[in-house]
Amino acid sequence: MKRNPACAIEYVQYLNEKGELTQPIPKWAEQSNLLLRYYREMVMARHADQKAISLQRTGKLGTYPSILGQEAINVVIGSVLNKDDVFVPYYRDHTAMVMRGMKQADVYRYWGGDERGSANPDVGKDLPYCVPIATQVSHATGVAAAIKIRGEQRAVLCTCGDGATSKGDFLEAINLAGVWQLPVVFLINNNQWAISVPRTIQCGAPTLAQKGIGAGIPALQVDGNDVIALHEIVSEALQRARLHKGATVIEAISYRLGDHTTADDATRYRTNEELRDAWQREPIKRLQHYLHQRGDWDESKEQRLQAQAADQVQQAVDEYLQTPQQSINDLFLYHYEELPAGLAEQLSEADMANQLQEKAGQRG
Numbered sequence: 001m002k003r004n005p006a007c008a009i010e011y012v013q014y015l016n017e018k019g020e021l022t023q024p025i026p027k028w029a030e031q032s033n034l035l036l037r038y039y040r041e042m043v044m045a046r047h048a049d050q051k052a053i054s055l056q057r058t059g060k061l062g063t064y065p066s067i068l069g070q071e072a073i074n075v076v077i078g079s080v081l082n083k084d085d086v087f088v089p090y091y092r093d094h095t096a097m098v099m100r101g102m103k104q105a106d107v108y109r110y111w112g113g114d115e116r117g118s119a120n121p122d123v124g125k126d127l128p129y130c131v132p133i134a135t136q137v138s139h140a141t142g143v144a145a146a147i148k149i150r151g152e153q154r155a156v157l158c159t160c161g162d163g164a165t166s167k168g169d170f171l172e173a174i175n176l177a178g179v180w181q182l183p184v185v186f187l188i189n190n191n192q193w194a195i196s197v198p199r200t201i202q203c204g205a206p207t208l209a210q211k212g213i214g215a216g217i218p219a220l221q222v223d224g225n226d227v228i229a230l231h232e233i234v235s236e237a238l239q240r241a242r243l244h245k246g247a248t249v250i251e252a253i254s255y256r257l258g259d260h261t262t263a264d265d266a267t268r269y270r271t272n273e274e275l276r277d278a279w280q281r282e283p284i285k286r287l288q289h290y291l292h293q294r295g296d297w298d299e300s301k302e303q304r305l306q307a308q309a310a311d312q313v314q315q316a317v318d319e320y321l322q323t324p325q326q327s328i329n330d331l332f333l334y335h336y337e338e339l340p341a342g343l344a345e346q347l348s349e350a351d352m353a354n355q356l357q358e359k360a361g362q363r364g
């Protein structure tokens, strides 16, 4: 019996969980600057994430999806996209979005229920957070089709979770991207859980990457806790897209170390042993080990970075907490060109409530 090599799924890793190289390092990583940037951004990400959870716990933020353990995917996306590429994120991409131009205070605004968090013009053509599962994947295919029709050298990068790949939206979108050879990279953050549903019972296939092969798209797996492997694979896929060589599906193997969101309690459905094992593979420690070994990192640099990160995050929190109250009228203003009569009536009541609120505010 012969195996079809087109169906084999490669798994790429450079830096293992102990912070050791498992194959010769790529040329760009011989220099320290980008690796140090990745380390700093991941530390910053963890501080910002932890702060979001504390804000939620003290009633100052709404439901929030933590990126704990998925920092490597975030920082690599934030760095390898060109300015005029288009990032189509899902809800677990905070730091990638910040590195693309979103303010950390806007991340807090968004998850605090304030849509003005998505209104920063510096974010360019990237799409906003997407919470409905997998719908962003068809948006990404649509954006990539537009880029192809215009003959531009730009790529689209779309993220989604492992659970999202079970949805028709994902399969339909990658099918079209494959047949039309669209300039799009689909990056699956396989964090092993879709809320309380483990990867093993989401899909019978041994890998999620192989769904790409079904759509005629080159596909592979990468260690999602290894910034070197992620950088190599995602950059190469984006470059293929920009050069009109078609789409790629990348399954990044990670782990969701936190609860699904602040509304969840993962201790109800997963074991302490599994979590303890996953902590051994997390992305920050392994890069720290490696940088130490290379002589690029030490305790005093670490202390300085921790202090800087805490400071920077606190500034974002202060800015967020000083955000002026949103007008109740905003609930009505953006859905209809002309408001239906019933809603127009509610708007005038809301407007009165607004004015009373403002007066109360002025009185002090």
Ligand SMILES: Cc1ncc(C[n+]2csc(CCOP(=O)(O)OP(=O)(O)O)c2C)c(N)n1
Residues within 6 Å of the ligand: 092, 131, 132, 133, 160, 161, 162, 163, 164, 165, 189, 191, 193, 194, 195, 256, 260
């Ligand atoms: C269309 C739709 N159905 C259901 C939900 C509820 N929901 C929110 S997150 C989630 C699980 C998604 O898991 P996965 O795709 O693995 O992403 P992860 O949250 O693990 O990053 C579900 C079912 C939703 N947001 N949208």
Ligand SMILES: [Mg+2]
Residues within 6 Å of the ligand: 161, 162, 163, 189, 190, 191, 192, 193, 194, 195
């Ligand atoms: Mg998941």
